Amino acid sequence: MIENQSHFEKLYREYHLLVFNVALNYVQNTEDAEEITQDVFVKVYHSLETFNQKSSHKTWIYRIAINQSLDFIKKKNSQKRFFIFGKKSQNEQEYLNTSNFEHPGILMEKQEEAKILFEVINTLTENQKTVFLLSKLDGLSNPEIAEIMQLSLSSVESLVFRAKASLQEKLAEKFTEYRKKK
Template sequence: MNQSEQDFQNLYHQYHILVYNLALHYLQNIEEAEEITQDVFVQVYHSLEQFNQKSSLKTWIYRIALNKCHDLIKHKNSRKRWFIFGTKSQNEHDYLNHPNFEHPGILLENKEKAALLYQTINTLPENQKTAFVLSKIEGLSNPEIAEVMNLSVSAIESLVFRAKASLQEKLSEKFIEYRKKK
């Protein structure tokens, strides 16, 4: 094994869990998170020599992972639109049912509440969702998020604030409905 292959393996071992967790939190689907993780490191492997070091390696990998997640979501949404307009899928179930969130770390008694939370997070505008996930779930600082998203720190603060306010409003309504069902 040559030095560049060894360097890549070290890079993979250092960041693959970070990428997987980001994809899992963003997509709420284990198989898609695994696929994204693989795609990210294929791209990292092929692009590592072009990495310009204007940002940290971690930031660069986060940006690639987020772009892959966004691309997958756009692809799934475009397939749904085509289905609505008459193109029949091989698997109608994919288009008619939203995936259930199957995060391995969530206890059974909290599964319903967690699914409700992630469904609500998924209703946020893309920039708010990204900033919120990176801040509150991934634990990145506002300057780190600003670097990943190519925005100012004040823009990130605003996005996170608006996301929290929107989530608070939407969740309070949903929990009232949830409690009435019990």
């Protein structure tokens, strides 16, 4: 038990920033990213004894972080839909505001452009969004992404290509609208 505790602490020190950044890329909100990070490490702690060593700890933790982030988004979206049909909350903003866009890595003057970019990224399919975030924001190679997502290399390459094409098209439309407003 003590050995597992020290192993867990080592994993936490090594990967907590990675997990936080993955979550932040998905939810664009620091509080939500912190909650997801906590949930990921609770899951890691409880699953440590059953970790099968077929992949590296990094790959395993990435996979958990991605799944927790996607689950968090699904849960939040279902709460919003439920609210529309009558659920009351003390804080209506909680349900009406999809993202208050608190990404600490983005300069204040670039916040609006970044908000538009993440709005468009959030319209991609789950797999396209995941490969794009892992590739372009986390800087992972296609083979690493294939291992994390448990997909073939050709599937990852295809998803990256489709994500970039979709983003180019949607961003061209968004920035045309954005420039007209200014």
